[in-house]
Amino acid sequence: MSLPDAIRSGGLLVYRRLEHIFDAPFGAALNPWRNLGALGFLFFWIVAVSGVYLFAVLDTSSSGAYRSIDWLTHEQWYLGGVLRSLHRYAADGFIVVTLLHVLREFLFGRYTGFRRFSWLTGVPLLWFAYVSGIGGFWLNWDRLGQFSAVATAEWLDSLSIFATPMTRNFLTNAAVSDRLFSLLVFIHIGVPLLLIFGLWFHIQRISRAAVFPPRPLALGAFATLLALALAAPVVSQAPADLASVPGPLPLDWFYLFLHPLMYATSPGSVWALLAAASVLLFLLPFLPQPRQLAAQPIAQVHPDNCNGCRRCFDDCPYAAIGMIPHPNGKPGMQLAQVIPDLCASCGICAGSCPSATPFRSAGELVTGIDMPQLPIGALRQALEDKLAALRGDSKIVVFGCDQGARSDALAGQEVASFSLICTGMLPPSFVEYALRGGADGVLVTGCRAAGCAFRLGNRWTEERLLGAREPHLRTSVDRQRICIAWADPGEEQELHAALANFRSRIAALGAPAASSPMPLPDSTRTPPKRIAAHGHVRL
Amino acid sequence: MAMFASKPLAWISQGLLYALFALGIATFSSWPKYQNLPPDQALIKLSFTHSGKRVADCTQRTPAELAKLPPNMRAPMQCPRERSPVSVEVDLDGAPIFRHVAEPSGLSRDGASTVYQRLQASAGEHRLAVRLKDNARSAGFDYSRSATLTLKPGQVLVIDFDAEKGEITFI
Numbered sequence: 006m007s008l009p010d011a012i013r014s015g016g017l018l019v020y021r022r023l024e025h026i027f028d029a030p031f032g033a034a035l036n037p038w039r040n041l042g043a044l045g046f047l048f049f050w051i052v053a054v055s056g057v058y059l060f061a062v063l064d065t066s067s068s069g070a071y072r073s074i075d076w077l078t079h080e081q082w083y084l085g086g087v088l089r090s091l092h093r094y095a096a097d098g099f100i101v102v103t104l105l106h107v108l109r110e111f112l113f114g115r116y117t118g119f120r121r122f123s124w125l126t127g128v129p130l131l132w133f134a135y136v137s138g139i140g141g142f143w144l145n146w147d148r149l150g151q152f153s154a155v156a157t158a159e160w161l162d163s164l165s166i167f168a169t170p171m172t173r174n175f176l177t178n179a180a181v182s183d184r185l186f187s188l189l190v191f192i193h194i195g196v197p198l199l200l201i202f203g204l205w206f207h208i209q210r211i212s213r214a215a216v217f218p219p220r221p222l223a224l225g226a227f228a229t230l231l232a233l234a235l236a237a238p239v240v241s242q243a244p245a246d247l248a249s250v251p252g253p254l255p256l257d258w259f260y261l262f263l264h265p266l267m268y269a270t271s272p273g274s275v276w277a278l279l280a281a282a283s284v285l286l287f288l289l290p291f292l293p294q295p296r297q298l299a300a301q302p303i304a305q306v307h308p309d310n311c312n313g314c315r316r317c318f319d320d321c322p323y324a325a326i327g328m329i330p331h332p333n334g335k336p337g338m339q340l341a342q343v344i345p346d347l348c349a350s351c352g353i354c355a356g357s358c359p360s361a362t363p364f365r366s367a368g369e370l371v372t373g374i375d376m377p378q379l380p381i382g383a384l385r386q387a388l389e390d391k392l393a394a395l396r397g398d399s400k401i402v403v404f405g406c407d408q409g410a411r412s413d414a415l416a417g418q419e420v421a422s423f424s425l426i427c428t429g430m431l432p433p434s435f436v437e438y439a440l441r442g443g444a445d446g447v448l449v450t451g452c453r454a455a456g457c458a459f460r461l462g463n464r465w466t467e468e469r470l471l472g473a474r475e476p477h478l479r480t481s482v483d484r485q486r487i488c489i490a491w492a493d494p495g496e497e498q499e500l501h502a503a504l505a506n507f508r509s510r511i512a513a514l515g516a517p518a519a520s521s522p523m524p525l526p527d528s529t530r531t532p533p534k535r536i537a538a539h540g541h542v543r544l
Numbered sequence: 545m546a547m548f549a550s551k552p553l554a555w556i557s558q559g560l561l562y563a564l565f566a567l568g569i570a571t572f573s574s575w576p577k578y579q580n581l582p583p584d585q586a587l588i589k590l591s592f593t594h595s596g597k598r599v600a601d602c603t604q605r606t607p608a609e610l611a612k613l614p615p616n617m618r619a620p621m622q623c624p625r626e627r628s629p630v631s632v633e634v635d636l637d638g639a640p641i642f643r644h645v646a647e648p649s650g651l652s653r654d655g656a657s658t659v660y661q662r663l664q665a666s667a668g669e670h671r672l673a674v675r676l677k678d679n680a681r682s683a684g685f686d687y688s689r690s691a692t693l694t695l696k697p698g699q700v701l702v703i704d705f706d707a708e709k710g711e712i713t714f715i
Contacts (some may be wrong), residue, residue, distance in 0.1 A: 230566070250580055
């Protein structure tokens with residue numbers, strides 16, 4: 006393992022640990038560390054909405070800006086003052102969660118392959134976010150705004166790109182014109198609009214993008230910022246005075262750290278640092294990647310078995326499936342088509358396919374859409390083989406996934422374990438098939454809620470098993486014999502404990518009632534002998 | 545998979561973690577304070593954008609030269625575009641603190657020369673001397689100004705060049 010990979014793996018270990026600590030009070034689905042992108046959107050919208058009001062009351066002249074904001078802060082503290090504080094704190098929160106979002110995606114290796122587009126379109130957004138944020142400090146035109154504007158102008162001038170240096174706009178109080186202020190307002194509104202446009206691009210290649218956090222988390226985050234705005238309202242410093250250098254300033258380090266860095270080093274150093282960081286982020290997807298991030302075979306459509314039901318189209322987390330007219334020529338009938346560049350090779354489409362049921366009588370189980378590296382037909386065969394080999398009083402089948410806690414180690418005399426590409430690949434009918442084939446219980450595992458490596462796999466699986474999503478698990482299946490235990494990588498012990506607990510539960514239930522017979526696939530197929538011997542299946 | 549057994553405990557923990565987030569935001573949005581200039585210092589900003597004199601005089605084209613040109617380009621005077629670099633020197637209390645030659649901007653070196661420099665000085669009385677040269681064909685400096693000034697702590701003194709009046713200004 007190379008040093009960068011080792012650093013990334015170590016960082017991921019620490020990050021996962023942090024996520025798990027927060028899972029305890031929040032629950033995985035509402036864990037802020039698992040909803041950073043969505044929180045970023047929430048904070049952005051708080052900034053945008055509060056900004057609309059602030060703009061409405063802002064005097065956009067150089068002499069009136071400070072006065073209007075100061076009035077808002079003190080005379081209308083209950084509305085304008087609170088909104089001003091919300092505007093600032095939400096902007097701070099936005100940059101915090103955005104940077105953490107970048108870190109998280111990097112640690113999880115989510116920047117290459119089919120995710121390259123989202124990564125690359127996200128990098129410029131960091132620049133937009135900083136330009137938007139820093140520009141906001143200037144509009145108030147207090148000592149802090151003065152310091153930031155002068156420092157930024159000095160930084161930009163170091164590139165010698167302007168015919169007339171920007172710094173000359175801030176040499177004296179008389180030099181700051183209303184026209185310049187209008188330009189600053191334009192930048193502070195225009196760049197966030199570019200940011201929205203960029204965000205739209207950023208989420209183009211994912212379906213059902215989480216552009217708003219789960220409601221309890223959104224309420225908690227908003228209430229936190231509101232409480233902060235009331236407890237520690239943002240106030241202006243003294244009015245800007247370019248005849249003197251501001252004294253000690255309460256700097257907003259989330260955005261303005263670049264200024265002290267520049268004065269401690271040089272403008273060129275800061276340019277070099279930011280350029281190097283940007284280039285590195287851009288190049289990251291193109292650098293040699295660890296083996297586990299290598300591209301996998303993509304989903305394949307088998308037209309003869311695809312009836313154009315659109316379930317894979319609906320369930321694909323990356324909008325990698327389109328629908329085209331079916332080549333059989335039947336009017337209105339459609340065929341799924343995989344878009345290779347977008348396919349994550351997760352297999353969630355195979356799990357959604359109605360033809361992916363093991364109860365089909367075809368000797369060779371070919372589904373409408375399938376994964377070449379783990380075809381559903383091979384999974385059925387493996388399930389039958391392993392079911393036949395199970396021994397003991399409480400036989401359990403475990404369906405896990407390669408992304409979550411390793412389920413292989415659970416396999417034993419009484420436990421048959423399958424590791425799918427993603428748990429979302431599991432057609433729910435396989436659960437019924439396993440129970441009818443002799444299993445006393447089925448345990449389904451995968452990444453924790455909101456932590457699915459392929460975004461929606463665990464959610465779709467849970468909904469399918471609960472009967473809330475197609476293809477659903479039939480209501481006749483005894484739910485007491487099904488256990489869902491989400492567990493991230495590294496939580497193998499917890500998974501083991503969940504299995505032990507489930508086995509006790511199964512043991513208490515006793516043997517399952519005689520179930521409906523498993524249909525014999527067809528006469529050409531060799532009957533699974535061990536299943537026949539078990540007695541639950543009439544052959 | 546670990547979850548708090550009791551909901552109140554989970555809510556209290558959530559509240560504490562939200563409060564921790566708020567504390568982090570509140571803290572680093574205003575702390576630690578930053579002071580750009582030490583309290584006993586003043587700042588001298590030398591800034592001007594000024595076009596130096598042309599490096600050569602305009603010359604009258606001869607009839608033969610004019611005849612060689614297309615009819616629409618037969619201007620009788622030929623003026624070189626290139627301008628002189630602008631040299632500037634700043635002395636504080638007799639000691640040089642800044643020397644710079646600002647090259648003319650533009651691919652044809654026909655644009656303005658620009659200088660921006662921050663110079664720190666201790667607060668108090670100082671003798672400030674500034675010299676500027678904008679003509680490559682002249683000997684010595686074309687403009688100079690010196691003055692005894694009292695700089696207050698934190699004061700910003702701007703040294704500029706007023707091209708219209710042809711003088712160095714202290715603002």
